[in-house]
Amino acid sequence: MDHYISINDIDNINSWIEEAKELKKNPLKYIELGRNKTLGLLFFNSSLRTRLSTQKAALNLGMNPIVMNVSGDAWGIEFGDGTVMNGNTAEHIKEAAAVVSQYCDIIAVRAFPTLNDKAKDESEQVLMSFKKYASVPIVNMESATGHPLQGLTDAITISEHAKTRKPKVVLSWAPHIKALPHAVANSFTQAMQKMDVEFVITNPECYNLNPEITGKTSIIHNQEEAFKNADFVYVKNWSSYESYGQILNTDPNWMITKEKLGNAKFMHCLPVRRNVIVEDAVLDSDSSIVIQQANNRTFAAQLVLKKILENA
């Protein structure tokens, strides 16, 4: 594999899941694979799980992780082509990406969307500029429209906890006070579309995700109906896609409760706002597998890094 940009870079999700489970059993098996190689982790935004799990994954492969908060540690980066750089940005991505490539064997990047410029966000300016101008492989640690390390994590977690051959998986929107990106919902949708599961999405009518991503997946606007016989309920807030980045509805009736959940397992990428997205009773019960899910972040990242290192 050259880069890990989106769920589409997974050639065979079932074999990837199996390989990740093997890594989880013996995380240090490939500790010589990345020895004396460097992973650069570049953060344009906050991170807890991604920051720690990706470093842990690199360490499990013997790599040296180097972390940078781009905004605070380095220079403002310019992405425009042909710009006369007499403003606030001091370094062009053409140089920045090429330079970091001199010191790092793999570059992982986190860059959230603007949520007010749809075209810019869909162009994935930051991530794709790194891909274009870096001379080493790029890993997406959550970009404007996707979070494929999370999507792979979620596929592994569902595979581990499934009790039926073809479980029913529901992705449900839930209310939130801030406008949030579509990245996690998009990558989860794409991952589920590749798996042998019964997958439905439920959200208020004004919150349909990008139809190019949801494709033929059924979208049900009645949450109760969608949850019937669910084995997994994956919950996430996102802002409107059509009225891009807007908060159109904060209806608390969409909050996940123990009663609604029934016998399904509760999943969320975290961080999660308690008693806004989901009530305490769910998170504090055995129905919640959010911590097991977070643990799998390590092995999803480790698998991706391993595949890149093996290809080098």
Next chain:
Amino acid sequence: MDHYISINDIDNINSWIEEAKELKKNPLKYIELGRNKTLGLLFFNSSLRTRLSTQKAALNLGMNPIVMNVSGDAWGIEFGDGTVMNGNTAEHIKEAAAVVSQYCDIIAVRAFPTLNDKAKDESEQVLMSFKKYASVPIVNMESATGHPLQGLTDAITISEHAKTRKPKVVLSWAPHIKALPHAVANSFTQAMQKMDVEFVITNPECYNLNPEITGKTSIIHNQEEAFKNADFVYVKNWSSYESYGQILNTDPNWMITKEKLGNAKFMHCLPVRRNVIVEDAVLDSDSSIVIQQANNRTFAAQLVLKKILENA
């Protein structure tokens, strides 16, 4: 040892001191003990010595340290039970602590007091929440009411520099322009109470420490009298405990001078404000052992990590 939360977690201070001195002679002896294990260092506040010495201690044990400035790098953390999280905090400590436990074998936490909410500070909300919700051992890198890595360091340093079987050790308050925590003074007091030393505290009347901590230790409000025949003078500012967090006195006569110090050794946890807490002439003389003290931070931390790793 499961956790290192306070000086009370030291079962036998004399054997700990001896063990730390052994580590200091041969810091790399146990470099295989922590190999491929990860220490997460979570900072809610600034740090120089603790940040560097605890990383150094981890490296001496072969561990991989991962540092996070929680406020800048990650999400605002909610500690309240049952809170409806529709405000500024994005992640609950229940998830945060459990998640970090998935990636780190030991979690070290620094979280200073508010100094305006005594009950909250004394509950040690941040530290004890990590202890409660993490699934791995917790190390206190200075909490609201204690700094036990510093207290252990101080005990080691006094043992190294003592010239008599039972030295006289004085903890003296000194003036400062800001309201400072009681953590260092508390842990130093607790450490001295466990050692075979003659221990007295001296401070202005309005600055008595928490009587539950000082216990039977004599408190002398006349600094000159307290310093008589002292072998070690340990200096620290703290704000009022009774009028919680207030600055009630900044009397410069309490500043430590070479004349006052006599033949005693000068100790301070650092950082120290020169010519406010203590005059230059003391710090620049051989009477000061603050740098040797700082050096011992490594071996105090290394001993604590070693005991936790051996117990795992």
Next chain:
Amino acid sequence: MDHYISINDIDNINSWIEEAKELKKNPLKYIELGRNKTLGLLFFNSSLRTRLSTQKAALNLGMNPIVMNVSGDAWGIEFGDGTVMNGNTAEHIKEAAAVVSQYCDIIAVRAFPTLNDKAKDESEQVLMSFKKYASVPIVNMESATGHPLQGLTDAITISEHAKTRKPKVVLSWAPHIKALPHAVANSFTQAMQKMDVEFVITNPECYNLNPEITGKTSIIHNQEEAFKNADFVYVKNWSSYESYGQILNTDPNWMITKEKLGNAKFMHCLPVRRNVIVEDAVLDSDSSIVIQQANNRTFAAQLVLKKILENA
């Protein structure tokens, strides 16, 4: 070598260049030299290349790098002698440098000039205070008046790309919207003065560098004349030295164009503002060797660290 403070610490630039080229061929040859030793990287200012390449250099030598953003992570540092520290600074450099020396085998420091207090900048207060009060070797990662890791890098790069025995090297000022330091230009000048090259500097009249540094090097105020038959054009903006820190000229005619450059190679320390300092057509052509130059930062730093470790 005890410290690496300026280009003057290079005893024989030709042998250093050869040694750096050898390291570049086999970067991991000395990976046991720094094993279990720690490099502390202290940043008072932003950094991308220096931050990454110096860490990479340390890793290539088996060292453990520990990075600190002094301003954000630790305490305000006081540099004044005899100061009554009742203001914003909480720790004196005397303690800070001595303390960091307890945990790090080498300390690397970045501290930019004020550009408004010439005497203070020329005293190199921060760097020289670390040198004075630390008990371990100090490496300059760009100080008020010099950037000797960059200067060494540039010498290596010119040696690699030279096609004639004695190439013509031109250092050219170029316009910029902000007042920038003289450090890079100074160290480049000093490095070229040690090499067997034909070296000239070109800048507007009001931008002559410190005459104590330029010495006998010819300064030509006509850029076109200076560029004649140049093999290397090294470009950099700096503020006025005489009218210290002032921007006296932003004449866009001094911007570097492909036409002006002719057959010369284009060099710049980066970050570079495109279409202000230099037009896109130069940076996007094979005439630009800025990325190869950035790559050599690793080997310049590695050579310096190696020489210090071998001397320890």
